Amino acid sequence: MASMRDIKRRKSSIQSTQQITNAMKLVSTVKLQKSKQHAENSKPYFDQMYRTVTSMLAKSGDIDHPYLKAKESGKKAIIVVTSNRGLAGGYNSNVVKQVFEQNFDPKDVLIYGIGKKGCEILTRKGYEIKRDYSEVIESPLFEDAEFIAKELLTDFENGEISEIYLAYTLFKNTVSHIPKCIKLLPMSKEELTAEGEGNESDDRTIMSYEPAEDEALALIIPKYITSLLYGAFVEAVASENGARMQAMDSATSNAEEMINDLELKYNRARQGSITQELTEIIAGADAIS
Numbered sequence: 001m002a003s004m005r006d007i008k009r010r011k012s013s014i015q016s017t018q019q020i021t022n023a024m025k026l027v028s029t030v031k032l033q034k035s036k037q038h039a040e041n042s043k044p045y046f047d048q049m050y051r052t053v054t055s056m057l058a059k060s061g062d063i064d065h066p067y068l069k070a071k072e073s074g075k076k077a078i079i080v081v082t083s084n085r086g087l088a089g090g091y092n093s094n095v096v097k098q099v100f101e102q103n104f105d106p107k108d109v110l111i112y113g114i115g116k117k118g119c120e121i122l123t124r125k126g127y128e129i130k131r132d133y134s135e136v137i138e139s140p141l142f143e144d145a146e147f148i149a150k151e152l153l154t155d156f157e158n159g160e161i162s163e164i165y166l167a168y169t170l171f172k173n174t175v176s177h178i179p180k181c182i183k184l185l186p187m188s189k190e191e192l193t194a195e196g197e198g199n200e201s202d203d204r205t206i207m208s209y210e211p212a213e214d215e216a217l218a219l220i221i222p223k224y225i226t227s228l229l230y231g232a233f234v235e236a237v238a239s240e241n242g243a244r245m246q247a248m249d250s251a252t253s254n255a256e257e258m259i260n261d262l263e264l265k266y267n268r269a270r271q272g273s274i275t276q277e278l279t280e281i282i283a284g285a286d287a288i289s
Helices: 004-058 091-100 116-124 134-138 142-157 189-196 213-288
Strands: 075-081 109-114 128-132 161-173 176-185
Touching (some): 004 213, 075 142, 075 213, 091 176, 091 213, 109 116, 109 134, 109 142, 116 128, 134 213, 142 161, 142 213, 161 213
Parallel strands (some): 075 109, 075 161, 109 128
Antiparallel strands (some): 161 176
16 A cells, blocks of 8 residues: 555656646636637638539539549548647547548658647658648638648649648637648539538539639639638638547546545555554554553
8 A cells, every 4th residue: 555655646646747737627618718708600611612612613513623623643642730839639630530530552642731749640640731822720711721722732733733622620610620631622513412412502504604614713712722721721710629628627626536546545654554553653652551
């Protein structure tokens, strides 16, 4: 059985850790309120952008455009949105699992990393980090998403990458965060039709373009990719803070349980020590008499 001194030291150490986890929980709670409001305000626009563009492309017929044409060569690009810090439960690992679940050969994948933790895990698993934009996730701006989208589309046009995927965490509410991996480009006719089934209108009238379809899509697709990226960044920040708040709250509660258990053990050890001393005193008194 541990001595009272060991128990006391252990209890003091856990109390120090509890103070840290409680402080981190409070900080995450404050950050969550701001990021949650931002995500909820932005979500309707980005959801509508996704539905509108996929519906439009589904009604466009067979368009021979570089952004929509499947490429025979080039690696698959996955934009992985994680955090720069840990202590957020399974937040980072759940996003990385979405990459693994695609069952792509790591040699056939290029990672465009948003967040140091995801880059670290994927590097250890043998994935190549094509570009690291980890600083972006600290305070994401629309201009950041626009810059990343431009570089992605340039690599896509040059044939370096043949497909573009986005792995991030969807912010549903404070306690529910859903990791997702969606395909951005190119999208087949079947995929576009499936995405458009949830739209309010079932009109399948062929889309007409003014100006010409090539010129229109060259303007629309970059804005579409930029919007989805920025929406993912905003939701990822809210999800990260929500996950960290829950993790720190759980850690604080666990620390409290451990402290209570150590107090019980300390009291038992103290009671045993007192009993031992009384026994020795009585034995000594009996020996004298």
